[in-house]
Amino acid sequence: MRIVSWNWRKLFFNQKLTKRQFLTKSVIFALFALLLVLAWRLPSLRAKAESDVAGQPSQAQARLLPVETFTLEALTAYRATRAYTGQVVARQTSDLSFERTGKLVELAVDEGDRVTRDMILATLDTQALRATQRQLQAQRAQALARLAEMQSGPRHETIEAARAQVHEQRAELALAGLQRRRRQQLVDKGVIAREEFDAADAGVKTWQARLDAAQRRLDELLAGTRREQIQAQEALVAQFDARLAALAIDLDKSVLKAPFAGKVARRLADTGMVVSAGQALFRLVEDTRPEVHVGLPPHVAAALTPGSRQSVRIGPAVHQAQIARILPELDPATRTVLAVLTLSLPGESERQHVVVPGQVARLDLQETIDTPGFWLPLTALTKGERGLWACYALVPDAEGDASTLRTESRLVEILHTDNSRVFVRGLLQAGERVVKTGTHRLVAGQRVQALP
Structure with a gap:
């Protein structure tokens, strides 16, 4: 004992200490200071712990996970907005072309130009058609003049000339008859040959035929033009009119006009080209009311x-x-x-x-859609068994107090998705409380505490 006390005195009061003795001395002083602090703070720490235990719930209850819930409301149907995709279409879209073949001499519009109804878009060469038109017009005028002549009848001078010709032929016939009678007497006397009498007889017949022709001509002039001839001439005039009308149609078809108002989408030809009938020149699109x-x-x-x-x-x-x-x-x-x-x-x-x-x-x-079900927020869904969806319903915990609830997995079928919520049906009942958010932190059968 004396040796120990001497060592302590030597340790604390010796002026010259070794390095090891100095470290030992420092540790002892630190432990002594810590003991003094603990002795001073121990009563206050004990009082605070007792007050905390009295004012807080039990440790088991403090470990319950708080969850946000909502109450299910049963519905017999739901309204859904269906989006159907379509396309904007012009009311009229036409590939414009000529109905006849010809040389393109003018293009009045270009791509992107707006046109109005009956506006001229292009023109074909019409020189040959114009020449044919003038020829037909002259022939029609000639046919019309002939028709007018037929309808007016023969002139008085023509009738008088025909009547004079009849008188002349009748006089000639009388002379020829007289000569034949004379030839007959001479033949009977044997003065002339039989051939001279035959010639005189043929002369009588010739002049008789000429008189008959002149008489028929006079009768025709006196009777006027026959109705059939007038009708034939009228038909000839109508034929020329039809040919001129067809030519006018060809001339009209030599000018391409817009069938409706719109915009030129494409131009498919250039000036100077020889285009055929039906060859597209423009694509015209009506854009007023698509x-x-x-x-x-x-x-x-x-x-x-x-x-x-x-x-x-x-x-x-x-x-x-x-x-x-x-x-x-x-x-x-x-x-x-x-x-x-x-x-x-x-x-x-x-x-x-x-x-x-x-x-x-x-x-x-x-x-x-008339289908019973429930609306759930998307955050209430979690993955269920075999790839199905599920949610957590809260049921009372038999082993805990009234505020302690237990999660129970319920499989659901998603019928419709609407932004942040889904309409489902499954093993759910109206009035049940379902976990709204935080399903990734839960498992089936876990005890939780519902937030108010």
Whole structure:
């Protein structure tokens, strides 16, 4: 004992210490200071712990995970917005061409130009047609003059000339008869030969024939032109009129006009080309009031009525449209019924959004589906068994107090998705409380505490 006390005295009061003795001395002083601090703070720490234990719940209850919940409400149907995709189509699109072959001498418009109805777009060379027209007009004038002559009848001078010719032929016939009688007497006396009498007899017959022809000519002039001849001449005039009308049609077809107002989408020919009948020169598109063609399921199309107004989204803008017609046939490729909507004239706020044929259009329709189920937020869903979806319903915990609940997995079937919520059906009951968020932190059978 004496040796120990001496060592302690030597350790604390010796002025010259070794390095090891110095370290030992420092540790002892630190432990002594720590003991003094603990002795001073121990009563206050004990009092604080007792107060905390009295004012807080039990340790098991403090470990319960708080969850946000909501109460299920049973529904017999739900309304869903279905978007059906279609296309903007021009009411009229035409590849314009001539109906006859010819040389293209003028193009009045170019691509992108706006045209009005009956505006001249192109012209063919018509020199040959003009020459033929003048020839037919001259022949028609000649036929008309002949017809007028027939309808007026022969002139008085012509009739008098024919009558004079009859008198002349009658006088000649009388002279020839007299000469024949003389030749007959001479033949009977044997003065002349029989041949001279035969010649006189032939002369009588010749003048008789001439008199008959002159008389018929006079009778024809006195009777006037026959009705059949006038009708034949009238038919000839009508033939010339028909040929001139056909030529006028060819001249009219030498000028290509716009059948409707619109814009020239494409130009397919140049000046100087020889184009054939039916060869496209321009593609003209009517862009004043375009249409929207949308394919709809038959049951959806049956619920629509022509004339009803709908909203159509084209690009960033929403346009008002009216159902013009619904086709009665089913498209064999898409198995849909085509609905045609006419876009209304754009307002001041919509004029900046140009509608061009070929754009994609979406028709939004509200449908009511008669199916019982529940609306759930997307955050309430979790992966279930065999790839199905599930949610956590809260049921009372038999081993805990009234505020302690237990999670129970319920499989559900998603019927419709609407932005941040889904309409489901499954093993759920109206009035049950379901976990709203934080399902990734939960498992089936876990004890939780519902937030108020």
